[in-house]
Amino acid sequence: MDALFQFLLRMGDNTLVLGHRVSEWCGHSPILEEDIALANTALDMIGQTQLWLGLAGEVEGKGRSADDLAFLRDAWDFRNVLLVELPNGDFGQTMMRQFLFDAWNVTMLGRLMQSSDKRVADIAEKASKEAAYHVERSGDTVVGLGDGTEESHARMQAALDYLWPYVGEMFESDDVDAAMVEAGISPDPASLRGEFDELVGRVLAEATLTIPASPYAHKGGRTGYMHTEHLGHLLATMQWLQRAYPGAKW
Amino acid sequence: MYAQMIKTARSGVKSRDEMTDQEREFQDRIDRGEKIEPKDWMPDDYRATLIRQIGQHAHSEVVGQLPEGNWITRAPTLERKAILLAKVQDEAGHGLYLYSAAETLGESRDELVRLLHEGRMKYSSIFNYPTLNWADIGAVGWLVDGAAIVNQVALQRTSYGPYSRAMVRICKEESFHARQGYHAIMQMAFGTPEQKKQAQDAVNRLWFPAIMMFGPNDSESTHSEQSMAWKIKVKSNDELRQQFVDQTVPQIEYLGLDLPDPGIKWNEERGHYDFSDPDWTEFFDVIKGNGPCNVDRMQDRVNAWEDGAWVRDGLLAHARKKAARQHAAE
Numbered sequence: 001m002d003a004l005f006q007f008l009l010r011m012g013d014n015t016l017v018l019g020h021r022v023s024e025w026c027g028h029s030p031i032l033e034e035d036i037a038l039a040n041t042a043l044d045m046i047g048q049t050q051l052w053l054g055l056a057g058e059v060e061g062k063g064r065s066a067d068d069l070a071f072l073r074d075a076w077d078f079r080n081v082l083l084v085e086l087p088n089g090d091f092g093q094t095m096m097r098q099f100l101f102d103a104w105n106v107t108m109l110g111r112l113m114q115s116s117d118k119r120v121a122d123i124a125e126k127a128s129k130e131a132a133y134h135v136e137r138s139g140d141t142v143v144g145l146g147d148g149t150e151e152s153h154a155r156m157q158a159a160l161d162y163l164w165p166y167v168g169e170m171f172e173s174d175d176v177d178a179a180m181v182e183a184g185i186s187p188d189p190a191s192l193r194g195e196f197d198e199l200v201g202r203v204l205a206e207a208t209l210t211i212p213a214s215p216y217a218h219k220g221g222r223t224g225y226m227h228t229e230h231l232g233h234l235l236a237t238m239q240w241l242q243r244a245y246p247g248a249k250w
Numbered sequence: 251m252y253a254q255m256i257k258t259a260r261s262g263v264k265s266r267d268e269m270t271d272q273e274r275e276f277q278d279r280i281d282r283g284e285k286i287e288p289k290d291w292m293p294d295d296y297r298a299t300l301i302r303q304i305g306q307h308a309h310s311e312v313v314g315q316l317p318e319g320n321w322i323t324r325a326p327t328l329e330r331k332a333i334l335l336a337k338v339q340d341e342a343g344h345g346l347y348l349y350s351a352a353e354t355l356g357e358s359r360d361e362l363v364r365l366l367h368e369g370r371m372k373y374s375s376i377f378n379y380p381t382l383n384w385a386d387i388g389a390v391g392w393l394v395d396g397a398a399i400v401n402q403v404a405l406q407r408t409s410y411g412p413y414s415r416a417m418v419r420i421c422k423e424e425s426f427h428a429r430q431g432y433h434a435i436m437q438m439a440f441g442t443p444e445q446k447k448q449a450q451d452a453v454n455r456l457w458f459p460a461i462m463m464f465g466p467n468d469s470e471s472t473h474s475e476q477s478m479a480w481k482i483k484v485k486s487n488d489e490l491r492q493q494f495v496d497q498t499v500p501q502i503e504y505l506g507l508d509l510p511d512p513g514i515k516w517n518e519e520r521g522h523y524d525f526s527d528p529d530w531t532e533f534f535d536v537i538k539g540n541g542p543c544n545v546d547r548m549q550d551r552v553n554a555w556e557d558g559a560w561v562r563d564g565l566l567a568h569a570r571k572k573a574a575r576q577h578a579a580e
Contacts, residue, residue: 016328023331026319026338028550030558031313032346032359039339042322045333053328067327091561144568145561152564182289241326248442250326250384250434 002178004117005060006079007186008149009069010176012052013080016070017231019045020238021088030091037137041098044130051123056221063064071242075231082221083166085231089159092152095141096159103199104170107192113166116184141191153208160209168217171196252310252374252398254465255537256483258476259298280481285411286321288354296480298501300410303369303482305362308348309373311341313547317381318390326384333430334387340423347420351412367552375533378541379459385438385445385452391431393453393460395424400494401464401485407508409481430499437506457510458528464491464529495523 013023023042053066084101088094109131112124145152171193180186204211220226241250266274273293281288286292315338322338325331349359365371374460376394399421406417435452438445465471465487477483499514513526537543 020323023319023322023335026335027312027315028319028320030561032342032349034558034561035312035315036339036346039335041343043332043335043339046328046335050328050332066330071326071382119551141565145564147571148564148566148568149560151560152567155560182371204482237323240324245442245444248445250327250330250417250437250441 003176004116004183004185005056006121006176007165007180008052008056008059009077009079010081012049012056012066012069013047013078014084014105016049017078017080017234018084018098019043019049021084022094022098022233024088034091038094041134041137044134047173048123048127048130051126055119055123061152067242072238075227075235076224078222078227078231078235080221081166082218082228083163083169083235085221085228086163086166087230089162090155092155093162094147095138095145096156096163097127099135099138099142099203100163100167100200101170102131102138103196103203104192106131106135107195107199108187108189111187111192115186125154135199135227142209143207146204146209151154157209158208160204161212164212165214165216165218168215169219169221172217172222174218174223175207252314252463253303253306253374254374254463256299256306256477258474258482259302259371260476263475263479277479280409280479284409285414286409289412291361291485295476296482297355299477299480299482299552300355300413301352301357302360304348304352304355305357305365306372306374308345308352308362309358309371310365311345311348313373313377314341316547317377317379317543318387320381321384321387324384325387330434337391337427337430340427344416344420344423347416351416363555367548369539369548371539374463375536375541376459376463378536378543378547379456380543382455383448383451385448386437386456387447388424388431388433388435388438389456391427392435392501393431393456394463395431396498397426397460397463397494399428399489400423400497402426403485404490407481407484416578436505439507446507448509449505449531453502453507454510461491461494461553462526462528462533462536464488464494466533470530492522495525499523509558 022038022045025035025038025042027035029214049070050066057064057066057069082151083097084090086097088097106128109124109128113128115121115124142156146156147153153186171189173188173190177186177188181188201211221228242248264273266277269277272291276286276291276293276296286296318338318341322331322334325334335414339488349362352362353359362371366373376397381390390504402417402421402424405434406414406421408417435449440446468474468486468488471487478486495514499509500508508542511526514526515524517524536544539545
């Protein structure tokens with residue numbers, strides 16, 4: 001079932017690409033506790049990737065493993081939203097991106113626990129526990145830095161201004177989503193927006209940050225039609241060993 | 251073992267005659283194998299030596315994230331990536347745990363970090379070597395964590411309670427890392443010819459730096475005696491190095507790799523492997539700051555600290571505002 005395969009790639013590519021980005025921080029964060037927390041977040045993201053892409057390979061039925069899907073597809077076959085492939089920027093931008101994704105992910109996973117496909121529901125149940133913790137942590141950090149010093153506030157507002165145009169794509173719907181809704185596997189992404197706005201609105205208000213007025217949304221990631229220039233560089237790094245030594249077992 | 255060349259805060263060993271009553275009583279406790287706890291009386295030099303050793307160990311765990319982090323984004327499979335992330339997370343956790351142990355001696359983490367960044371404290375020489383191919387990540391787990399375990403298992407018997415208990419916990423995780431590292435390099439040694447070449451390259455480059463981790467030869471190690479008497483140090487550098495070589499040579503042979511040192515030979519009479527001395531000039535160069543990565547490693551850490559100042563300031567300001575608001579509401 002191609003629509004299910006596409007849906008699973010969207011889930012798995014989001015966590016793969018974001019996990020990669022977060023792991024870039026290793027050893028460079030503002031304080032030791034954050035090094036630990038960021039490595040832990042990345043680890044959870046990669047763990048979720050193994051589940052989503054593992055199931056994607058199974059559903060596709062062509063014998064591709066999660067690793068094959070992660071390391072041997074080119075950029076146009078990636079189905080992650082643009083938000084997660086954006087560069088880390090400063091710590092504030094990284095945490096704002098994390099919060100916006102976590103808020104979507106935790107909402108999505110909550111609904112997926114009711115999926116008609118038990119395999120999807122099982123992954124969602126496991127991942128939602130991690131996601132609940134992630135959104136609490138990233139939300140607390142956004143509040144702490146937004147409502148911190150003048151400088152931290154300005155940096156968090158700048159991060160929000162930069163990232164907000166990438167939020168809308170998470171709630172886009174297309175034929176794949178319609179097929180998933182029809183099969184009772186996944187909710188219509190658009191239906192998550194209310195819950196997301198409530199959660200994000202509450203946290204950003206507490207963080208004394210202003211949501212940009214423009215509703216403009218970049219898109220093209222989850223359809224694979226047009227990724228950002230950043231994704232190719234990320235994949236060049238991530239896939240290098242598998243590409244340089246085809247067929248080797250690691 | 252991520253602490254080397256720890257200068258004991260006094261020269262020579264105090265004889266019983268030179269000791270005060272309090273010092274004699276302290277030494278008797280150590281000789282009976284009792285643990286010293288944070289609130290117990292201890293000689294100033296004992297405290298200062300421990301702070302140096304534990305601090306250096308903590309710094310090593312933190313700086314040690316960098317050579318491994320160098321490969322996280324290039325790990326070849328999702329599982330290897332997850333294993334490496336978990337390992338690096340453990341190392342950072344060890345750092346945190348050890349800084350806390352140092353705090354029980356009255357030294358703050360901020361102060362230790364400041365001393366490191368000013369170049370007044372060190373971290374293990376091993377982390378000043380680069381990780382150049384994926385097999386290095388296996389070799390670091392196997393050889394570097396392996397060498398650390400040899401030292402740290404001995405340090406589980408160290409006299410200072412919090413440090414000794416930290417070692418028990420840390421050793422469990424390090425053993426896991428060493429096994430995972432060995433498994434990773436085994437996969438390569440038994441893999442394609444190119445992978446085997448990478449494994450050999452890693453072992454060749456990291457062997458001598460790994461055996462240097464134990465510090466200079468006993469004959470050159472001038473600060474050990476008092477530390478041994480205090481059981482801050484439990485075995486000599488050469489004893490530990492020999493133990494590491496003895497356990498590691500058969501592992502290299504099992505992998506089917508060439509031994510990285512032509513001087514390695516089984517000595518029937520001693521019941522140990524003979525091996526060549528590393529180039530101690532290189533060791534002292536690295537310790538002095540002239541290793542291949544010293545400058546970059548420190549720059550990375552200092553930049554991370556300075557770039558993160560606004561984050562620490564912001565979170566602190568928020569915590570104060572929150573506390574003030576709560577206070578006002580009460």
